[in-house]
Amino acid sequence: MRKGFTRKPKDDEPGPRGKNYITPGGLQRLKEEHRFLVTRERPAVTDVVAWAASNGDRSENADYQYGKRRLRQIDGRIRFLAKRIEAAEVVDPEAPRAGQAAARAFFGATVRYADATGAERVVSIVGTDEVDLNRNHFSWVSPLGRALMKSAEGDQVVLQAPGGTEYLDVLEVSYVRIAVEPFREPPGAEASPKERPRQQQAP
Secondary structure, three states, X not given: OOOOOEEOOOOOOOOOOOOEEEOHHHHHHHHHHHHHXXXXXXXXXXXXXXXXXXXXXXXXXXXXXXXXXXXXXXHHHHHHHHHHHHOEEEOOOOOOOOOHHHHEOOOOOEEEEEOOOOOEEEEEEEOOOOOEHHHOEEEOOOXXXXXXXXXEOOOEEEEEXXXXXXXXXXXXXXXXXXXXXXXXXXXXXXXXXXXXOOOOOOO
């Protein structure tokens, strides 16, 4: 292996501020969650709140109080997702690349590296909304992501980790499909199929 440069990430790396870099799969997951909250979960919780409100004193009605609090949480999440989707800058790892863009690690790269002990690891550089440590998906603004940015095969980079400084040898940089965990309906969601409270009919 050739000895490449040893580089420390600069404070202003990587890239311009304010952009939400994301892979196509990551954006799809955000859109699916947004759609679920708007079209299913919020209407379902609204129905529960209306049912609870019909049962009497709202100040001592736990179902009503919980429902109103849950609605505020849902509305906050909907606003957050809408902003992230609007600011999305989609980068497809599988898009054709040439020259330095193909040889060096930028957003969407999958990098194989070895630490000082020789242990190898393969990680993918993704957006902040796509971090998944179980899949070795690291944010491009994480310490590891920043250390690997712009590196190429044969380079040695410096990782400023909480446990101290580490030196990583980059073995391979590639651009392949990054499989993002799809959005799954959260356990206990009000929109999940289950027995619903029904408003009693007046005799």
